[in-house]
Amino acid sequence: MKIRSKLAWTYIILLIIGIITISAYSILTIRSFLLDEGVEQFEKDALSLALAAGSFKDNALFDDKIQRQAQLSRYEMAVYDKSGIRFLTFPDYAFEDVAPYLEEDLLSQLEREDGDPLIRTDENPEKLIAYVDLGQSDNAAQYLRISQDKSQYYAAVASIRHIIYAGMFFSIGAVIIVSILFARYMAAPIQRLNEAALDIAKGNLDRKIDLNRNDEFGTLADSLNHMAGTLRADNEKLKRLNEKQSQFFADITHEVRNPLHTISGALEMLQLENLQPEKKKQYMVTAQKQIKRVARLFEDIKTLQRYDFDESFINRVNFDLKEVVDEVMTVYQPLAQEKGLALKAKNLKSYTVNADPDKIEQVMDNLISNAIKYTQEGKVEVGFEQKDELIEVSVKDTGPGIGKEHLERLFDRFYRTDKARSRDKGGTGLGLSVVKGILNAHQSDIKVESEEDSGSRFYFRLPLHENS
Incomplete structure (x- = not known):
């Protein structure tokens, strides 16, 4: 897998995980907030309903007033007498699973609340349930049970959740597009640097990388340009040295050949039988002179060689x-x-x-x-x-x-x-x-x-x- 694909998938996966996590956290936070707000309002409404129920006169209209109050508030309501026996519910179908009387421990808790609503969470996890002691009421009612489904509080979450999901999917789509573009942006200089390095390795030392970036890629490009320049200079230097070396050996051959030819000619002349003494002496001097010249040549070469390679x-x-x-x-x-x-x-x-x-x-x-x-x-x-x-x-x-x-x-x-x-x-x-x-x-x-x-x-x- 190319580095561009690796970068793209890495960004996509990390950002999708981040978006999903944030979305889920947002939904849960909103649900918790709405529930807390609902519980607070539920407690207030329970107290208001209890005060109203306790003020109704004990007559033939009492049941109608309780029923009307339940309809207006949209709560499920049950009314208990002083003995804790249920004698009125609204609506009837909502209290099929509700006990017809209050247990002793519940009555004890209500006495301790001193008129404040008692929220019960152990009866039904799907509902908010509150019991209120009416105190000195003007009718037969003594205790009031009020309940409501929690789903009503989460109704707003459903709409918000759809908005969040739509935003999440839009964000994921945008992340995919941006990640691919960003991966290309990040991988482009790497590919260019790789191509340049391959060109330099093949001997194309005139290749120059111009990224126009101030980050590490730009620094690496400058380093490669500097390396190519150094190699180019070294190659030019080696080329010149090779040319000088070739010329040096050619010159040595030429310089040695001339005196050797002169020595060879003098020795041939010295082999002549009727050579005059003056000529013989002249050829001897010439040969000795050329021999000294060759010796001096190699002594100079030795000196130069020591200069090139001997630190001492x-x-x-x-x-x-x-x-x-x-x-x-x-x-x-x-x-x-x-x-x-x-x-x-x-x-x-x-x-x-x-x-x-x-x-x-x-x-x-x-x-x-x-x-x-x-x-x-x-x-x-x-x-x-x-x-x-x-x-x-x-x-x-x-x-x-x-x-x-x-x-x-x-x-x-x-x-x-x-x-x-x-x-x-x-x-x-x-x-x-x-x-x-x-x-x-x-x-x-x-x-x-x-x-x-x-x-x-x-x-x-x-x-x-x-x-x-």
Whole structure:
């Protein structure tokens, strides 16, 4: 059974039970109220009839007066003398089952009532019965019995009951219609949420649920929309990662194939019998250079892999940043001089930072080597600048600069602004990716400022140690 049917039947059954209960209670309450009102009026009428009967003169008209009084009041009446013997009834057929005399215990109760009506409920449950002691009457009558069927008091209930029943059936019909509509209203968002969830499960992450409700259904719809959005973003991210991974492996294959071809060609040339010593030496140098290039490639890949998966990629210690930078500059000073470049320092003061000195050295090695590699004339300047609690390290060159179209992807793995010239210079295409990975592991980032024909400036920031 669908939830809409379950909701409809539940509402219908509960409301029908409620309507029937209320209707029955209303009828019983009205019956009780009418009976209480009737008993109260019956007592008053019994007392009035007793006073009137006691005032009649004892003559030939006495019976006619009692009979006329009974007709006018529409009560059944019986008159008893002082001995408790019945001597007059009206109408006659109504008192076939009435005792012809009053018992002693009844007479005793009447004496105790001192003229007030005595209501008897044990003689006949279908009637109201009252006995009254007339006291000092002007005739032979001493006791008066008055009775009336209870059904007369319930006559109004019959009409009211029909009205209540009509209202009850009308209410039940309305309840059925309203319950079905309400069940549809309640089930509609559930069905829509179910359809949306099935669509999302099938991969339709563009499905959006718009219920325009402020209740729990609306909250659930917002949650499903948020989940679909998150899944959509994750799928896009996975798609991009898959594309990058595919490109990464393709680039690795390409990067390894070129030096291997060069090594293979050099080895073939070295096998020639009449190869001159100078050529032999040249091919040996070429092969060694390409072998170093492959080794450097896999070392960079290893570094990036550790950054991706190893939480202990960096080991932070406090060290003097100037010492690390000075050491790297010392290594590359001869290469800069060989190219006719000035490798200068700017504001290289001692600053204590909390970082991994080996990884920061690798960052500086990549940045300074790249600057020297791509700068043909001018200078390469390495500088420090303190900015509040951070120290900014920059490497600035007077090289050809980088076009704006390349800046966004400059730190992607294997991305080169000029692939042919980069390979000629022995680059792996991973240097700047390694730099970015190391700095990201330090909760920092590498930034670049560059324009074509205006040189480049690479910089990053590290937090100063408190005692610096």
